[in-house]
Amino acid sequence: MVSARNVPDQLVRADVAVIGGGTAGAVVAGRLIENTSLSVVVIEAGPDYGPLAAGHWPRELLDSTTLPETHDWGYRGPGAAPGAELAFERAQVIGGCSAHNGCSQTAGLASDYLAWGLSWTGETLAGAFKESAARLRVRRDDDDQLTPFHAAAMAAMVECGLPRTDDLDDLYGGAGCGPSPVNNPGGVRWNTGFAYLDPVRGENRLRVIDRAVADRLEFGGSAVRRLHLLRGGERLVVEADRFVLCGGAYGSPEVLLRSGVGPADELRALGVRPALDLPGVGRNLHDHPMAELRFAAGDELARRLTDHARLRPLPDEQVIGKARSAAGREPYDLHLLPWTGRTDDGWMCVLPAACLTPRSRGALRLTSPDPLARPAIDHGYLTDDADLAALRAGVELCRDMAASAALGPLLGAPLDEFTADPRPSAELLRASAAHYWHPVGTCALGPDPSAGAVVDPAGRVHGSDNLWVIDASIMPVIPRATTNLPVVALAEHLAGALADNGWPGSGLS
Numbered sequence: 420m421v422s423a424r425n426v427p428d429q430l431v432r433a434d435v436a437v438i439g440g441g442t443a444g445a446v447v448a449g450r451l452i453e454n455t456s457l458s459v460v461v462i463e464a465g466p467d468y469g470p471l472a473a474g475h476w477p478r479e480l481l482d483s484t485t486l487p488e489t490h491d492w493g494y495r496g497p498g499a500a501p502g503a504e505l506a507f508e509r510a511q512v513i514g515g516c517s518a519h520n521g522c523s524q525t526a527g528l529a530s531d532y533l534a535w536g537l538s539w540t541g542e543t544l545a546g547a548f549k550e551s552a553a554r555l556r557v558r559r560d561d562d563d564q565l566t567p568f569h570a571a572a573m574a575a576m577v578e579c580g581l582p583r584t585d586d587l588d589d590l591y592g593g594a595g596c597g598p599s600p601v602n603n604p605g606g607v608r609w610n611t612g613f614a615y616l617d618p619v620r621g622e623n624r625l626r627v628i629d630r631a632v633a634d635r636l637e638f639g640g641s642a643v644r645r646l647h648l649l650r651g652g653e654r655l656v657v658e659a660d661r662f663v664l665c666g667g668a669y670g671s672p673e674v675l676l677r678s679g680v681g682p683a684d685e686l687r688a689l690g691v692r693p694a695l696d697l698p699g700v701g702r703n704l705h706d707h708p709m710a711e712l713r714f715a716a717g718d719e720l721a722r723r724l725t726d727h728a729r730l731r732p733l734p735d736e737q738v739i740g741k742a743r744s745a746a747g748r749e750p751y752d753l754h755l756l757p758w759t760g761r762t763d764d765g766w767m768c769v770l771p772a773a774c775l776t777p778r779s780r781g782a783l784r785l786t787s788p789d790p791l792a793r794p795a796i797d798h799g800y801l802t803d804d805a806d807l808a809a810l811r812a813g814v815e816l817c818r819d820m821a822a823s824a825a826l827g828p829l830l831g832a833p834l835d836e837f838t839a840d841p842r843p844s845a846e847l848l849r850a851s852a853a854h855y856w857h858p859v860g861t862c863a864l865g866p867d868p869s870a871g872a873v874v875d876p877a878g879r880v881h882g883s884d885n886l887w888v889i890d891a892s893i894m895p896v897i898p899r900a901t902t903n904l905p906v907v908a909l910a911e912h913l914a915g916a917l918a919d920n921g922w923p924g925s926g927l928s
């Protein structure tokens with residue numbers, strides 16, 4: 420084992436290189452340090468603000484009440500209507516999207532995960548979720564801590580037929596509504612850097628190279644020899660025995676494609692020499708599509724929200740409903756996620772519905788081998804009519820909530836044409852649709868590369884000796900859940916398998 424601390428900066432050596440220190444990357448690096456004697460170097464494009472206790476983290480990344488707008492990669496691409504463009508937010512910072520997300524930690528359904536073909540049993544799956552939730556310090560507000568808006572929205576869901584439940588983080592739970600499980604002890608967004616890296620920050624086997632963009636992996640036959648990075652104006656090289664790519668649903672396929680791992684013809688056309696012909700890289704991109712109704716808060720609700728905010732934290736999001744559309748899969752295929760926020764002249768109340776079982780698929784393609792160029796990203800939102808029907812059913816439920824005795828009297832005027840129109844056309848629904856920030860699937864796991872699989876059920880890239888991908892990109896089908904906790908559980912499981920897996924030349928602890 421070579422300590423990564425004792426080599427010149429232009430050439431860094433470690434047993435394992437973790438590329439992307441985001442949600443999954445922090446789990447993988449932390450677990451490898453905890454459970455093996457290996458040296459690990461983490462390469463992260465964004466800043467590493469160090470341990471929470473050092474006090475260098477920007478306030479907006481810690482404050483869990485609202486979504487920060489800083490540290491964004493700036494990805495954009497088409498929405499569901501011709502000419503519509505959406506932002507696809509992704510965090511560029513240690514901890515990745517777990518450092519800027521909404522902190523709702525739902526689990527989805529066990530059957531979704533068991534269908535992926537991993538070595539998960541019901542028991543090990545539940546164990547991975549339990550451990551992840553404990554690390555993320557997941558808790559939930561009591562009903563009497565809900566804001567006046569969220570309390571009314573939850574009562575509206577009950578009025579619309581959803582049972583009150585506390586099973587949002589239960590892998591076997593059904594339809595219902597309740598306060599969201601959240602990872603914000605003391606109001607701090609508990610990102611995976613705090614959960615998994617801070618406990619091992621003192622180990623000199625761990626090195627984090629931040630503000631460094633991974634350009635490409637250099638292959639020698641079927642083995643990765645080196646990783647080439649850009650840091651400021653400098654080019655660095657990392658040598659390692661094993662490389663674990665954790666760049667997320669956009670970042671991981673980008674690095675693979677620049678490295679020649681992907682559809683060989685497409686790569687040649689871009690001037691990239693193919694290393695492994697894997698047609699699935701960048702394909703199978705999907706996300707939960709979402710549409711929402713927006714109202715001003717009525718005067719009484721606005722006064723109560725202002726009073727609440729004066730006395731205690733007022734989170735944008737606090738409750739979630741799980742519901743089933745008429746044609747949807749049992750036991751649920753929709754999330755309802757009411758949120759509120761300040762406007763220039765008061766408060767707004769938003770009633771979004773997300774389709775949890777999307778059939779539409781899109782793709783990410785490189786536009787250039789330049790590591791600083793942005794790829795072309797098209798999720799194919801609502802290209803399958805079943806998704807449009809499910810989303811319409813979700814919006815109808817939101818309309819029922821807005822008309823309920825619990826919520827209706829508290830709402831003010833509709834804030835847009837879509838909300839004001841009781842029967843919006845399919846075109847208007849498409850034009851209003853956005854997403855739930857949960858892209859997955861671009862390096863899908865599965866047994867057969869010719870059927871689009873990129874990694875095997877252990878996360879190892881098909882055809883490679885020493886390259887893994889572990890993050891949201893390897894989910895072959897999106898689970899019926901917000902994706903943060905599932906990514907952490909997946910990384911827990913595969914990092915455990917990596918640590919157990921016999922490492923040549925590196926004594927396991």
Ligand SMILES: Cc1cc2nc3c(=O)[nH]c(=O)nc-3n(C[C@H](O)[C@H](O)[C@H](O)COP(=O)(O)OP(=O)(O)OC[C@H]3O[C@@H](n4cnc5c(N)ncnc54)[C@H](O)[C@@H]3O)c2cc1C
Pocket residue numbers: 438439440441442443444462463464465486508509510511512513514515516517519520521522523524525631632633634665666667668670671674855856857858890891892900901902903904906
């Ligand atoms: C605004 C927003 C709100 C969300 N809200 C919720 C929520 O409330 N609940 C929930 O469960 N989920 C939520 N999510 C989704 C969830 O956070 C993500 O699914 C999950 O964090 C993805 O983890 P990941 O490890 O796959 O990717 P990421 O966390 O994105 O990690 C990828 C990391 O790799 C780095 N990287 C990428 N490319 C390179 C490169 N070339 N070189 C070096 N580094 C690179 C990135 O900077 C990043 O740190 C939200 C997401 C967003 C954007």
